[in-house]
Amino acid sequence: MILLAGGAGYIGSHTALYLAEKGVPFAVYDNLSRGHRESALGWEIIEGDIGDAQRLAALMRDLKVDAVIHFCAYALVGESMRFPGMYYENNVANGISLLRAMVEAKVQNLVFSSSCAVYGEPSAEFIGESLPHNPVNPYGETKRIFENMLDWFDRAYGLRSVRLRYFNAAGADEKARIGESHDPETHLIPLVLKAASGERKSVSIFGTDYPTPDGTCIRDYVHVTDLAQAHLAACEYLREGGRTAAFNLGYGRGYSVREIIDACRKVSGREFAVEEAPRRPGDPPRLVADNRSIRTALPDLEFRFDDLGKIIGTAWEWEKNRRF
Numbered sequence: 001m002i003l004l005a006g007g008a009g010y011i012g013s014h015t016a017l018y019l020a021e022k023g024v025p026f027a028v029y030d031n032l033s034r035g036h037r038e039s040a041l042g043w044e045i046i047e048g049d050i051g052d053a054q055r056l057a058a059l060m061r062d063l064k065v066d067a068v069i070h071f072c073a074y075a076l077v078g079e080s081m082r083f084p085g086m087y088y089e090n091n092v093a094n095g096i097s098l099l100r101a102m103v104e105a106k107v108q109n110l111v112f113s114s115s116c117a118v119y120g121e122p123s124a125e126f127i128g129e130s131l132p133h134n135p136v137n138p139y140g141e142t143k144r145i146f147e148n149m150l151d152w153f154d155r156a157y158g159l160r161s162v163r164l165r166y167f168n169a170a171g172a173d174e175k176a177r178i179g180e181s182h183d184p185e186t187h188l189i190p191l192v193l194k195a196a197s198g199e200r201k202s203v204s205i206f207g208t209d210y211p212t213p214d215g216t217c218i219r220d221y222v223h224v225t226d227l228a229q230a231h232l233a234a235c236e237y238l239r240e241g242g243r244t245a246a247f248n249l250g251y252g253r254g255y256s257v258r259e260i261i262d263a264c265r266k267v268s269g270r271e272f273a274v275e276e277a278p279r280r281p282g283d284p285p286r287l288v289a290d291n292r293s294i295r296t297a298l299p300d301l302e303f304r305f306d307d308l309g310k311i312i313g314t315a316w317e318w319e320k321n322r323r324f
């Protein structure tokens with residue numbers, strides 16, 4: 001049984017749906033602070049906080065959980081720059097409580113939602129796992145701290161982990177049953193599509209003077225269903241005795257903000273206003289994965305949505321038909 005802590009959020013709910021379709025037993029635990037009750041398509045959401053270690057430990061024992069996927073974290077760079085304490089509290093302190101519960105319930109397999117934000121502003125064109133970790137915002141710093149902690153939990157308790165360092169999660173379920181929904185929305189693709197749908201008047205480009213070919217930031221956008229698949233593959237890797245590891249999870253291809261806007265115009269067939277705005281603090285110019293490690297370690301992983309048209313196409317279908 002896999003426990004999805006934070007399984008009602010964007011990546012967590014797509015993972016739940018993926019597991020449901022594969023017939024893999026799972027349970028969702030979420031405090032619904034950022035997740036959505038409507039994201040559960042026929043499964044229960046056990047409402048609770050990961051800060052409640054005793055309850056979590058009891059739950060893990062009752063449900064015979066043998067692996068946890070930990071999605072519970074705040075994940076907005078800009079917010080973390082404004083409210084760093086909130087990030088340390090939720091992403092580090094509450095995360096420790098989850099680990100304590102795992103140790104108590106003797107659950108030894110953990111897949112952790114980490115981020116390419118741990119690398120900071122690497123100068124390498126493609127980011128490999130062994131590059132130094134120099135986060136440039138509290139969000140990335142809290143991910144780095146948690147990853148380091150996991151090494152010591154492995155040594156002390158044999159709690160093995162896979163840290164999946166996501167690049168930019170994007171897109172939606174291909175049948176538009178669930179999708180991305182943040183309040184307030186801060187992510188590029190949903191914001192551009194809201195300009196396309198007319199829900200917003202325009203979209204802003206944060207910074208046009210970056211050292212990139214068109215002056216705007218470059219990111220490696222990965223479809224959320226491919227992320228979901230990687231979580232199950234990582235669980236299976238750990239269940240088969242795989243060693244603690246960290247893997248980049250990106251396609252290895254970068255798109256600039258302007259390229260994303262152009263692709264959204266093409267997919268939606270709509271025109272909308274675009275404004276040039278100052279840089280957003282904490283944004284590195286370019287983040288693109290070297291993903292060879294995950295491809296080698298999890299050879300069955302198949303990126304089915306590695307195509308910008310599919311990513312934006314699924315996001316656009318969701319945007320037009322969103323339920324939450």
Ligand code: UDP
Nearest residue numbers: 077186187188191204205206217257280283
């Ligand atoms: N971005 C932008 N306008 C927006 C939102 C985001 O230009 O309204 C840029 C942002 O500065 C970054 C990229 O788009 O370079 C991706 O941002 P997002 O918030 O989607 O993801 P992040 O990379 O911060 O995780």
